[in-house]
Amino acid sequence: MNFRMFRLALAALAPAALAFSASLGASEALAQAASPSPSPEVSASPSPAPSASPAPASSPAPAASASPAPAASPTPAASASPAPSGSPAPSTPPAAAQNPPPAATVQTADPFGQEIKLEAKKVVVAKGSANWDSAFDTLVESLKSLNAMLEKQGIKPSGNPLIVYTSTDDTGFTFLAEVPVDQEPKNLPKAMSMGQSPEGRALKFVHRGSYDNMDNTYEAITNHLDEKKLEAKDTFIEEYLTDPIKTAEDKLVINVYVPLK
Numbered sequence: 001m002n003f004r005m006f007r008l009a010l011a012a013l014a015p016a017a018l019a020f021s022a023s024l025g026a027s028e029a030l031a032q033a034a035s036p037s038p039s040p041e042v043s044a045s046p047s048p049a050p051s052a053s054p055a056p057a058s059s060p061a062p063a064a065s066a067s068p069a070p071a072a073s074p075t076p077a078a079s080a081s082p083a084p085s086g087s088p089a090p091s092t093p094p095a096a097a098q099n100p101p102p103a104a105t106v107q108t109a110d111p112f113g114q115e116i117k118l119e120a121k122k123v124v125v126a127k128g129s130a131n132w133d134s135a136f137d138t139l140v141e142s143l144k145s146l147n148a149m150l151e152k153q154g155i156k157p158s159g160n161p162l163i164v165y166t167s168t169d170d171t172g173f174t175f176l177a178e179v180p181v182d183q184e185p186k187n188l189p190k191a192m193s194m195g196q197s198p199e200g201r202a203l204k205f206v207h208r209g210s211y212d213n214m215d216n217t218y219e220a221i222t223n224h225l226d227e228k229k230l231e232a233k234d235t236f237i238e239e240y241l242t243d244p245i246k247t248a249e250d251k252l253v254i255n256v257y258v259p260l261k
Contacts, residue, residue: 142177
């Protein structure tokens with residue numbers, strides 16, 4: 001805008017110079033020679049105009065510098081966000097580091113042939129017999145009937161269920177299904193009775209896995225007895241640490257007790 005005014009002022013001065021030269025007449029040549037001199041004067045008048053134009057240009061500069069100032073404030077806010085995200089990182093490794101040790105200790109802590117003393121417990125007993133082909137199903141049904149009777153009378157078991165093998169042959173076996181209780185049930189069915197679990201010196205073994213694989217465990221037990229030259233009674237006791245009614249068969253954990261003579 002100032003540059004346009006500078007051009008208009010320059011055009012207005014040109015006719016004034018011509019009128020001045022006409023009045024002189026004879027010195028026209030000199031007036032025309034002197035006409036360039038006003039051009040410096042005119043150029044001197046615009047010089048302040050250019051100097052004034054930079055002044056407004058410099059005033060927006062602070063306005064531009066003011067806009068980065070708010071932009072600088074988000075920068076610290078962004079740096080603060082990584083701090084919380086970094087804090088959970090240390091907490092994760094300790095949690096992961098604590099899981100493996102318990103799993104390892106459970107496996108290595110399994111006793112094999114540990115001599116213990118069994119304490120007699122008050123138990124409700126159901127007698128039964130089974131073929132080897134349907135052994136586990138028969139045992140589970142016997143324990144189910146005991147649990148159903150106790151639940152009906154509002155009595156809770158005081159220990160893990162037991163299976164006591166009283167005799168075996170090639171086709172099957174006889175057994176006692178026992179559930180420890182503190183309170184004696186009333187009006188027991190004919191197939192049930194009250195009794196005591198076996199007591200005395202015994203060797204403790206642990207079986208993990210399905211009931212079908214118990215043969216491998218009992219074979220290892222027999223080899224251990226032969227190696228140690230130990231004489232066992234004809235009774236074997238299984239304590240089910242995992243509920244055989246609700247637990248998958250391949251997840252069973254069973255303590256096997258071999259009473260000694």
